[in-house]
Amino acid sequence: MSLSIRDSFPALSSRTSHFVLPKQWASMRRAEQLERDTGQKIIHLEKGDFQGDEFNPAPHILEACEKALHDGHVRYVPGPGLPELRDAIAEEMTRRGRPTKRSEVLVTMGAKHALTQSLLSLVGRDDEVIFPNPGYPPDEFWITYAGGRVRHAPLIEPGFQFDLDGLREIVNDRTKLLIINSPQRPNGMVVEGLDKLADLCLENDIKVISDEIFSHMVYGPASHQTIAAVDGMANESIVIDTFSKTYIMTGFRIGWCVADERLITALDVFQQNSVTNVPAFVQLAAHAALTGPQDHRAGILAELRAKRDKVVAALNALPAINCPVPDGSFYVFPDIRGTGLTAQEFTDHLMDRHSVAVVAGTAFGDRGEGHVRITYALPDEQLEEGLHRIRRAVEELVG
Numbered sequence: 001m002s003l004s005i006r007d008s009f010p011a012l013s014s015r016t017s018h019f020v021l022p023k024q025w026a027s028m029r030r031a032e033q034l035e036r037d038t039g040q041k042i043i044h045l046e047k048g049d050f051q052g053d054e055f056n057p058a059p060h061i062l063e064a065c066e067k068a069l070h071d072g073h074v075r076y077v078p079g080p081g082l083p084e085l086r087d088a089i090a091e092e093m094t095r096r097g098r099p100t101k102r103s104e105v106l107v108t109m110g111a112k113h114a115l116t117q118s119l120l121s122l123v124g125r126d127d128e129v130i131f132p133n134p135g136y137p138p139d140e141f142w143i144t145y146a147g148g149r150v151r152h153a154p155l156i157e158p159g160f161q162f163d164l165d166g167l168r169e170i171v172n173d174r175t176k177l178l179i180i181n182s183p184q185r186p187n188g189m190v191v192e193g194l195d196k197l198a199d200l201c202l203e204n205d206i207k208v209i210s211d212e213i214f215s216h217m218v219y220g221p222a223s224h225q226t227i228a229a230v231d232g233m234a235n236e237s238i239v240i241d242t243f244s245k246t247y248i249m250t251g252f253r254i255g256w257c258v259a260d261e262r263l264i265t266a267l268d269v270f271q272q273n274s275v276t277n278v279p280a281f282v283q284l285a286a287h288a289a290l291t292g293p294q295d296h297r298a299g300i301l302a303e304l305r306a307k308r309d310k311v312v313a314a315l316n317a318l319p320a321i322n323c324p325v326p327d328g329s330f331y332v333f334p335d336i337r338g339t340g341l342t343a344q345e346f347t348d349h350l351m352d353r354h355s356v357a358v359v360a361g362t363a364f365g366d367r368g369e370g371h372v373r374i375t376y377a378l379p380d381e382q383l384e385e386g387l388h389r390i391r392r393a394v395e396e397l398v399g
Contacts, residue, residue: 004019026359046358053379058293060293061289065252085107090105096226111244121270128151129151129175129176129179130179131152133365134187137364152365152367154367160184181210182211187331187371208238215246217329224328249289254282254286310376314390318395320340321336343371346360354393358373359372
């Protein structure tokens with residue numbers, strides 16, 4: 001069991017008793033340590049990021065950022081974001097079916113800070129938040145910090161969908177929020193039945209945080225939809241998205257959220273008293289991304305689809321492995337139970353004996369047991385070598 005930070009430094013407040021380093025990055029931390037200590041070359045299939053020179057922002061995004069710096073956009077700007085960027089985001093959200101105006105948009109330091117601000121602003125002591133299992137660990141982190149209680153909603157395999165009857169059983173008068181993300185982390189599946197989820201929330205006065213960071217990374221025939229577009233849900237939802245995945249801008253640290261104007265005002269107060277604002281030159285790069293040519297984005301999606309198909313086919317050709325085809329994201333979440341190992345045992349076996357890093361599914365909740373998360377947004381040469389090593393590892397285990 002991991003020791004919390006407070007165990008080693010008791011002067012920290014009691015609110016930090018659950019503070020541990022992110023579980024989903026444990027494999028990455030260990031892989032990088034091995035590389036430093038031994039010179040061993042690890043194939044990194046564990047990172048939730050793009051790797052390699054083929055994955056870079058479109059040239060016009062970089063040019064806009066450079067121009068903004070040269071033009072002196074290096075000062076404080078309005079907390080909620082530049083008006084032109086907020087307008088462009090409002091147009092993007094309107095295209096998704098949720099009519100949106102500038103005052104309902106907040107530009108944030110990545111999607112993660114939008115999630116943090118939303119949870120700390122909405123969740124009070126003993127409020128309950130329904131959280132998908134498997135799900136995204138930082139959400140649980142901040143729910144706990146706010147004094148709330150996490151109620152896990154098991155996602156049903158193989159499609160990892162909510163069980164509506166099961167959801168109704170855990171809803172009570174303390175239920176404040178439902179968190180969904182679509183396409184989902186860690187399995188890449190699009191959440192289905194949004195109308196029925198919306199009905200449940202409206203009946204019980206439950207707000208929804210809809211994490212949509214892979215909104216534009218969906219492969220046909222699947223399609224992305226937002227619960228905020230369902231009748232009655234526009235002001236009951238907080239939609240969170242980012243430029244990181246769609247436009248390969250992970251290091252720029254810029255995202256956004258759309259919600260009821262009164263909530264956006266409250267979140268802006270939080271933002272101005274924490275990070276102040278997102279840098280202006282980053283916002284101008286994001287504006288160029290959203291309003292400029294989209295052909296680069298389409299090309300990247302086609303590349304990722306080809307990589308997804310290659311990975312799914314290679315994994316399903318192995319004995320004891322079953323890999324569903326994800327609807328979106330750049331992850332696969334294969335079932336490895338046929339190897340006879342737990343998720344962590346399989347992850348350790350790959351790392352220790354074959355120098356491949358993946359993430360144990362249990363980093364995302366106990367319903368992730370028997371699975372590992374594999375990222376395929378990296379160069380083909382490295383991806384193929386990683387798949388080759390996984391094949392050797394599985395054959396070593398099961399013949």
